[in-house]
Amino acid sequence: MSKFQPITFYSKKAEDSYRFLPFRFNRFRDDHVLVTNMVGEYHILSSRAFEKFTKHQLDQTSSDYINLRAKHFLLDESNEVAIDLLALKLRTKLSRLSDFTALHIFVVTLRCEHSCPYCQVSRQSEDKNKYDMSIEIADKAIDLVFNSPSPAIKIEFQGGEPLLNFDLIKYIVKKAQVINQAHQRYLDFVIATNLAVVTSDILNFCRDNKVHISTSLDGPSDLHNKNRPRKGHDSYERTINGIQLARDILGKDQVSALMTTTEASLNRVKEIIDEYVDAEFNGIFLRHLSPYGFAIKTKSYASYSTERWLDFYREGLEYVIQLNKDGVKFQEFYASIVLKKILTSEESGFVDLMSPAGLGIAAVVYNYDGTVHPSDESRMLAEMGDEKFKLGNVLKNSYEEIFTSDALLSPLEDSFAASNPMCSDCAFESYCGADPVYHYAMHKDFVGRKPESSFCKRNMTIIEYLIGRMEDDPYVKTLFQRWANC
Amino acid sequence: MIHLSGKIEPLNANENCESRLLRITTNENLPRPLRRKYALLSESSAGDGFQAILRKNATIAANTAAFRLSEEIHHLSDDDVVALETDRTRLRVLYRRQSNQNSILLTERCNHYCLMCSQPPKTADDSYLMQEVKELIRLIPDDTIELGLTGGEPTLYGDEFIDLLRICKSYLPQTALHILSNGRTFKDFEFTKKYAEVSHPDVMIGIPIYSDDPVTHNFIVQAENAFNETIKGILNLKSLGQRVEIRVVLQRYSVERLEEIAYFIARNLLFVDHVALMGLEIMGFTRANLDELWVDQYDYKDKLSVAVNLLSSYGVNVSVYNHQRCLVNDDVMHAYRKSISDWKNEYLSECKGCAKQTECGGFFASQIKYRISKNIQKFNA
Numbered sequence: 001m002s003k004f005q006p007i008t009f010y011s012k013k014a015e016d017s018y019r020f021l022p023f024r025f026n027r028f029r030d031d032h033v034l035v036t037n038m039v040g041e042y043h044i045l046s047s048r049a050f051e052k053f054t055k056h057q058l059d060q061t062s063s064d065y066i067n068l069r070a071k072h073f074l075l076d077e078s079n080e081v082a083i084d085l086l087a088l089k090l091r092t093k094l095s096r097l098s099d100f101t102a103l104h105i106f107v108v109t110l111r112c113e114h115s116c117p118y119c120q121v122s123r124q125s126e127d128k129n130k131y132d133m134s135i136e137i138a139d140k141a142i143d144l145v146f147n148s149p150s151p152a153i154k155i156e157f158q159g160g161e162p163l164l165n166f167d168l169i170k171y172i173v174k175k176a177q178v179i180n181q182a183h184q185r186y187l188d189f190v191i192a193t194n195l196a197v198v199t200s201d202i203l204n205f206c207r208d209n210k211v212h213i214s215t216s217l218d219g220p221s222d223l224h225n226k227n228r229p230r231k232g233h234d235s236y237e238r239t240i241n242g243i244q245l246a247r248d249i250l251g252k253d254q255v256s257a258l259m260t261t262t263e264a265s266l267n268r269v270k271e272i273i274d275e276y277v278d279a280e281f282n283g284i285f286l287r288h289l290s291p292y293g294f295a296i297k298t299k300s301y302a303s304y305s306t307e308r309w310l311d312f313y314r315e316g317l318e319y320v321i322q323l324n325k326d327g328v329k330f331q332e333f334y335a336s337i338v339l340k341k342i343l344t345s346e347e348s349g350f351v352d353l354m355s356p357a358g359l360g361i362a363a364v365v366y367n368y369d370g371t372v373h374p375s376d377e378s379r380m381l382a383e384m385g386d387e388k389f390k391l392g393n394v395l396k397n398s399y400e401e402i403f404t405s406d407a408l409l410s411p412l413e414d415s416f417a418a419s420n421p422m423c424s425d426c427a428f429e430s431y432c433g434a435d436p437v438y439h440y441a442m443h444k445d446f447v448g449r450k451p452e453s454s455f456c457k458r459n460m461t462i463i464e465y466l467i468g469r470m471e472d473d474p475y476v477k478t479l480f481q482r483w484a485n486c
Numbered sequence: 487m488i489h490l491s492g493k494i495e496p497l498n499a500n501e502n503c504e505s506r507l508l509r510i511t512t513n514e515n516l517p518r519p520l521r522r523k524y525a526l527l528s529e530s531s532a533g534d535g536f537q538a539i540l541r542k543n544a545t546i547a548a549n550t551a552a553f554r555l556s557e558e559i560h561h562l563s564d565d566d567v568v569a570l571e572t573d574r575t576r577l578r579v580l581y582r583r584q585s586n587q588n589s590i591l592l593t594e595r596c597n598h599y600c601l602m603c604s605q606p607p608k609t610a611d612d613s614y615l616m617q618e619v620k621e622l623i624r625l626i627p628d629d630t631i632e633l634g635l636t637g638g639e640p641t642l643y644g645d646e647f648i649d650l651l652r653i654c655k656s657y658l659p660q661t662a663l664h665i666l667s668n669g670r671t672f673k674d675f676e677f678t679k680k681y682a683e684v685s686h687p688d689v690m691i692g693i694p695i696y697s698d699d700p701v702t703h704n705f706i707v708q709a710e711n712a713f714n715e716t717i718k719g720i721l722n723l724k725s726l727g728q729r730v731e732i733r734v735v736l737q738r739y740s741v742e743r744l745e746e747i748a749y750f751i752a753r754n755l756l757f758v759d760h761v762a763l764m765g766l767e768i769m770g771f772t773r774a775n776l777d778e779l780w781v782d783q784y785d786y787k788d789k790l791s792v793a794v795n796l797l798s799s800y801g802v803n804v805s806v807y808n809h810q811r812c813l814v815n816d817d818v819m820h821a822y823r824k825s826i827s828d829w830k831n832e833y834l835s836e837c838k839g840c841a842k843q844t845e846c847g848g849f850f851a852s853q854i855k856y857r858i859s860k861n862i863q864k865f866n867a
Contacts, residue, residue, distance in 0.1 A: 004599070005705070007705040066701075069699065069700070070700075078704065078711075080714050081717040081721075084717070084718065084721060085717070088754075089753070344752070344756075345753055478792070478799070485800050
């Protein structure tokens with residue numbers, strides 16, 4: 001090798017010649033430190049190595065030094081291009097902001113034929129005039145939709161049970177398609193329905209107009225029917241039959257399902273997951289129960305602690321991992337959302353875990369009565385009588401008035417996690433988000449008190465858990481890399 | 487193995503051959519106006535009007551410059567292009583019609599000095615090669631599917647390299663171009679812009695990254711600041727929508743951080759068009775440094791699996807080149823390519839009867855000559 005230089009020739013520098021790039025750190029397990037940077041790269045150091053790193057004493061030939069340099073935690077002469085790469089990754093992470101609102105939720109009716117105790121908003125009523133969205137309101141809302149600069153527009157129909165006002169859904173779909181001929185956005189529709197009243201005619205319309213179905217499946221028959229009472233006690237059967245029919249007509253991948261967690265779910269996570277496996281879904285979203293609407297009134301929210309839910313979540317995730325080891329490709333979607341943030345330079349676009357929050361700028365809700373809300377949760381808060389987040393009314397206000405209202409800008413301003421107390425120096429900041437509506441509901445403050453926040457507790461625990469699982473098990477690491485990119 | 491150069495013997499020393507580059511035909515009845523553009527490969531014709539006549543045997547007299555081909559270049563056939571060395575004792579084969587892996591050397595100069603370079607760089611001015619290549623491009627059939635442009639470092643020509651791209655686009659608009667470059671020249675955004683402005687309809691540029699660790703990369707390519715410049719070059723190329731392939735030659739120092747390279751690409755360069763993980767060819771400097779660089783493919787097969795599946799998970803188009811089938815795990819087969827050029831490709835005698843030989847890319851002739859894995863094992867049917 002005489003005519004070749006040794007590797008030391010290319011790293012000949014004084015020991016303290018490196019500079020820090022921005023990073024945050026948390027204690028990780030007992031004697032380690034997890035460092036993360038603003039674009040979501042992470043590295044785990046022993047406490048001793050971390051101390052050396054921060055004192056500019058880390059040995060340049062150590063693997064920690066090499067890894068920290070490759071992941072852009074430090075800068076020396078050899079990796080000046082790190083600045084360009086960091087900038088590029090940060091732009092990528094934040095690029096959704098310039099697209100503005102993509103998800104537009106239309107609450108076409110509050111009426112529902114179910115009477116779920118945890119339900120936040122629905123009404124048992126035959127009074128169409130009182131609880132259905134009018135054509136006039138729909139027209140105004142559609143105009144607002146196409147004011148959004150987003151190249152992709154998704155219109156989601158919610159309720160109540162939106163199929164009880166299917167004529168209006170048809171009207172909105174058709175009208176949006178006509179308007180879009182001039183706009184040429186990537187236009188998508190989805191109906192969030194319990195499928196109890198679905199028919200072939202409805203599904204044929206969905207097929208012909210590329211409307212997806214998102215339904216609810218809470219677990220095994222007895223659990224589902226307990227959670228979702230209706231006349232005839234047949235919610236589960238109707239859902240399962242509806243899923244089958246919708247798949248037959250629309251295509252298997254056009255139907256998805258969400259579960260609601262109640263106290264009765266907590267000991268049954270495996271059975272719930274088995275229900276999803278049996279129904280041949282490719283994953284499940286293990287959701288926590290939100291504190292809004294009737295849920296908070298009936299105390300079903302307070303009745304189990306975040307700790308108890310986290311046990312439920314971990315037990316479920318371990319079971320899902322085992323399913324994969326046994327040859328079933330199946331994912332847990334909340335983990336996938338967080339893992340995308342941890343393992344990739346992209347963002348998931350999940351509106352409940354964004355910084356700044358997705359309020360209004362990622363999703364917006366047009367309520368049956370014409371009121372506009374920046375999220376599903378804030379319209380539920382309004383149903384409970386607190387209109388803190390109400391942005392206006394489609395009948396009275398312009399696009400500009402709605403999207404520059406103080407009711408939107410104030411919580412948004414407080415939702416940059418990187419500038420929130422405690423979030424600003426949390427290593428998980430780039431994996432997390434902000435939820436001003438939740439914190440307002442619980443603490444009457446957009447930022448909230450993080451030590452008491454179950455949002456904070458839940459996410460910090462999950463993030464640390466996911467990272468720990470990857471570090472401990474190469475199989476899980478590979479599995480999570482797949483989920484992060486689904 | 488097919489030889490790309492061979493001895494020739496002038497059969498009639500007095501006859502002159504005007505041209506150095508000869509396009510070959512076997513068509514003795516070629517119309518007169520075209521004959522002076524071709525060398526005729528024939529045993530029976532006198533070669534009237536042709537640029538030259540090439541014979542495998544010397545039996546009958548010729549009316550034009552005639553050469554006898556030594557055996558290793560008897561494979562020559564229609565539309566091949568050869569260069570006649572100035573002393574008229576050798577032919578170099580520049581283009582083979584029958585191959586879809588024609589690679590054209592533009593220079594032997596380079597601003598890298600890679601530990602495993604298969605084509606060790608020289609410092610002498612060889613810019614005459616550029617003239618030869620420009621002439622060659624005009625002689626190559628325009629239905630050629632793909633051409634490789636290689637070096638040395640082709641972009642050291644600067645604007646002349648851009649000119650060559652334009653000539654390729656003008657004469658061979660249907661031919662895909664694959665360029666091998668270390669990418670450093672593209673750190674200059676203005677140069678990258680000129681490259682992009684050629685608007686070649688189908689060009690891919692293959693650029694090596696040997697480590698996510700800048701120091702290791704610089705060491706492997708034996709050039710300071712190479713990592714910064716190469717990455718910057720890739721960013722410039724992609725910012726102008728140019729197609730880029732990352733090539734990782736797997737040897738001891740790059741294999742050490744194979745998973746980390748894959749992760750670095752997935753995290754930082756997800757927008758590249760292709761990633762090739764390439765087994766080592768034992769040519770040039772690799773021969774001299776073999777003990778230092780050697781790593782048995784069998785010993786890193788699990789690392790290779792992790793890297794390939796990581797890249798696939800992230801949606802990166804990944805290929806494994808130059809590996810033997812029995813030295814890789816089944817879970818990389820979606821990326822495994824039979825990549826060794828036909829003129830370098832061989833198998834061992836113990837491969838005979840292997841149930842998976844048709845899946846296998848085989849060996850570089852150079853591997854068989856200098857070192858192969860101790861773990862070659864044939865699959866039973």
